[in-house]
Amino acid sequence: xxxxxxxxxxxxxxxxxxxxxxxxxxxxxxxxxxxxxxxxxxxxxxxxxxxxxxxxxxxxxxxxxxxxxxxxxxxxxxxxxxxxxxxxxxxxxxxxxxxxxxxxxxxxxxxxxxxxxxxxxxxxxxxxxxxxxxxxxxxxxxxxxxxxxxxxxxxxxxxxxxxxxxxxxxxxxxxxxxxxxxxxxxxxxxxxxxxxxxxxxxxxxxxxxxxxxxxxxxxxxxxxxxxxxxxxxxxxxxxxxxxxxxxxxxxxxxxxxxxxxxxxxxxxxxxxxxxxxxxxxxxxxxxxxxxxxxxxxxxxxxxxxxxxxxxxxxxxxxxxxxxxxxxxxxxxxxxxxxxxxxxxxxxxxxxxxxxxxxxxxxxxxxxxxxxxxxxxxxxxxxxxxxxxxxxxxxxxxxxxxxxxxxxxxxxxxxxxxxxxxxxxxxxxxxxxxxxxxxxxxxxx
Numbered sequence: 001x002x003x004x005x006x007x008x009x010x011x012x013x014x015x016x017x018x019x020x021x022x023x024x025x026x027x028x029x030x031x032x033x034x035x036x037x038x039x040x041x042x043x044x045x046x047x048x049x050x051x052x053x054x055x056x057x058x059x060x061x062x063x064x065x066x067x068x069x070x071x072x073x074x075x076x077x078x079x080x081x082x083x084x085x086x087x088x089x090x091x092x093x094x095x096x097x098x099x100x101x102x103x104x105x106x107x108x109x110x111x112x113x114x115x116x117x118x119x120x121x122x123x124x125x126x127x128x129x130x131x132x133x134x135x136x137x138x139x140x141x142x143x144x145x146x147x148x149x150x151x152x153x154x155x156x157x158x159x160x161x162x163x164x165x166x167x168x169x170x171x172x173x174x175x176x177x178x179x180x181x182x183x184x185x186x187x188x189x190x191x192x193x194x195x196x197x198x199x200x201x202x203x204x205x206x207x208x209x210x211x212x213x214x215x216x217x218x219x220x221x222x223x224x225x226x227x228x229x230x231x232x233x234x235x236x237x238x239x240x241x242x243x244x245x246x247x248x249x250x251x252x253x254x255x256x257x258x259x260x261x262x263x264x265x266x267x268x269x270x271x272x273x274x275x276x277x278x279x280x281x282x283x284x285x286x287x288x289x290x291x292x293x294x295x296x297x298x299x300x301x302x303x304x305x306x307x308x309x310x311x312x313x314x315x316x317x318x319x320x321x322x323x324x325x326x327x328x329x330x331x332x333x334x335x336x337x338x339x340x341x342x343x344x345x346x347x348x349x350x351x352x353x354x355x356x357x358x359x360x361x362x363x364x365x366x367x368x369x370x371x372x373x374x375x376x377x378x379x380x381x382x383x384x385x386x387x388x389x390x391x392x393x394x395x396x397x398x399x400x401x402x403x404x405x406x407x408x409x410x411x412x413x414x415x416x417x418x419x420x421x422x423x424x425x426x427x428x429x430x431x432x433x434x435x436x437x438x439x440x441x442x443x444x
Contacts, residue, residue, distance in 0.1 A: 040133050
């Protein structure tokens with residue numbers, strides 16, 4: 001069964017890329033974006049790795065840690081709202097590089113925190129850089145990928161996010177006992193700044209952005225030659241835009257031209273998805289620790305969660321290209337809901353907890369990655385980063401609600417079984433939304 005056509009309008013560049021094989025140029029761009037995603041994932045979850053330690057050393061209660069988690073996610077939301085549209089005007093490359101520098105410096109600065117309020121403020125500032133990177137690495141990967149393989153390339157690239165969190169969790173489980181909680185943020189600050197050595201010479205700009213901003217120029221022609229080969233079909237003649245005229249339409253375009261219902265449903269799906277993901281990413285190590293597992297084992301539960309997310313993103317991306325993104329998401333989130341219910345009943349059964357954490361990550365984090373690919377195909381290139389930034393920003397409201405409410409429920413001594421049943425409900429609602437979106441996209 002072929003995937004339904006996306007509503008995003010095809011461009012001459014899409015037609016050129018779709019007839020060409022995937023070459024080293026696309027692989028290099030996707031790989032660099034994946035490395036940014038890995039560091040983004042590690043830095044985003046780094047505070048969850050140190051939460052069990054700081055909770056004891058500083059006497060931070062779960063409700064206050066919920067606020068710390070939420071502060072970082074508010075910063076991510078601000079970055080996505082502000083820097084998504086900014087890149088539609090100035091380009092993906094400069095915004096990705098600037099955001100990488102920003103969250104690297106923010107992670108370094110977190111080492112200076114000596115109380116929970118300072119930690120909260122620094123996580124907010126770091127989050128702005130983290131949030132600005134996400135929609136732009138997705139948009140850039142989408143715009144160098146041939147449409148026939150766009151979902152696969154985006155989900156494979158963005159698998160770097162949970163993979164970075166998984167690798168970071170494993171490393172942190174060894175760093176914290178040996179060098180203290182500060183070592184996690186030192187690593188999280190150093191790695192992005194080292195990555196700049198590769199981003200500056202090798203990260204290319206989006207050809208769609210160059211066409212929109214500059215028209216058909218030798219720079220764009222050379223870029224297309226690198227991507228599709230010199231024997232590709234020529235671009236049609238297009239007049240160069242006048243200075244100041246190539247401005248992005250803004251968020252209003254996401255609700256114009258019959259897109260309002262689709263955008264609203266998609267935003268609700270993002271809200272639900274990120275609520276579940278960040279509840280799990282923030283609280284799973286602490287929940288596992290309180291269930292009686294050792295600290296290093298409790299942190300490893302987050303490794304299994306994110307490892308499942310990394311694999312799930314790639315697998316679901318392949319299914320999305322073959323069967324359609326929202327059909328795939330409907331099945332995935334239904335399975336995610338079941339796995340979340342079961343986590344609340346396993347207690348300190350280590351093997352079962354790790355297995356269910358892996359399955360939950362496979363279909364929640366992996367499902368979110370596939371949703372990003374679906375989003376990138378719904379909208380035309382000139383508003384793609386705006387669309388991604390807007391959806392992710394709404395989703396960040398869910399990602400703030402998840403850890404915050406989770407902290408309140410834990411502080412109120414709710415049974416874990418009841419908490420995880422409550423968290424499973426958004427998964428089932430998202431499955432229903434995905435079914436409806438698949439029907440909407442199929443309509444002429």
